[in-house]
Each structure stands twice: as structure tokens, then as C-alpha cells.
Amino acid sequence: MRCKRWRRVPLDLAQEALQKAPSGCVDRAVQCQLPAHEGDEHYGLLAELDAYGTALWLRWRVDYVDLVVLRDCPVAGPGPDGGGCCLFADHAEQHTWEDTVEVPPHTSRS
Ligand SMILES: [Zn+2]
Numbered sequence: 344m345r346c347k348r349w350r351r352v353p354l355d356l357a358q359e360a361l362q363k364a365p366s367g368c369v370d371r372a373v374q375c376q377l378p379a380h381e382g383d384e385h386y387g388l389l390a391e392l393d394a395y396g397t398a399l400w401l402r403w404r405v406d407y408v409d410l411v412v413l414r415d416c417p418v419a420g421p422g423p424d425g426g427g428c429c430l431f432a433d434h435a436e437q438h439t440w441e442d443t444v445e446v447p448p449h450t451s452r453s
């Protein structure tokens with residue numbers, strides 16, 4: 344289950360991100376990329392910065408928001424078809440490829 348928190352990107356940070364993003368575009372709002380987690384610090388991906396395997400992230404808490412450049416998580420999934428992890432190095436919680444099994448929503452109300 345992915346964290347459901349969204350954050351609108353403040354205008355000044357959006358402009359700063361635009362200057363750094365190779366694609367020249369960033370989203371106006373981002374969803375936290377972490378699996379559902381404890382704590383109130385969230386990370387939304389703004390742009391891949393390619394070259395050195397880094398990406399620009401929006402990091403926020405209730406009363407705090409900032410831009411951070413983080414290295415990509417180097418841990419790929421097991422097996423020959425293991426996908427890469429979409430998060431940053433040393434992130435908390437599990438890797439994104441550990442969360443690919445679709446779990447049906449609760450259908451029983453008993
Ligand atoms: Zn989150």
C-alpha cells in the first residue's frame with residue numbers, strides 16, 4: 344500500500360525545481376512515493392536528474408517543505424526480471440518492488 348498523502352508544490356520550490364529538472368517540467372502536486380509508513384515525513388518525486396542516478400524530491404512534514412536531491416536506491420528486486428526500486432538510497436520502509444503484489448480490497452464486512 345502506497346502512502347496516500349499529496350502535497351501541492353509551493354510556487355518558489357516549483358520554480359527552483361524547474362531550473363534543475365532536465366525535462367523542464369515538474370508536477371504541481373506530488374504524491375508521497377513511500378509505502379504506507381509511520382511518521383509524518385513524506386517524499387514526492389519531482390524529477391529524475393539522470394546523469395549520476397539522482398533525483399529531485401519534495402520532502403515535507405506538516406509545517407515544513409523542502410527540495411532535496413537524493414541518490415537512487417541501488418537495490419533491485421530479486422531474479423532476472425527484478426525491477427528497480429523507485430525510491431532513494433537509504434529510504435525507510437520496503438522497496439517499491441516489494442509492494443507489487445496486488446492485494447484485493449476487503450470484501451468481507453463481517
Ligand atoms: Zn508518506
Ligand SMILES: [Zn+2]
Binds near residue numbers: 428439
Ligand atoms: Zn529501495
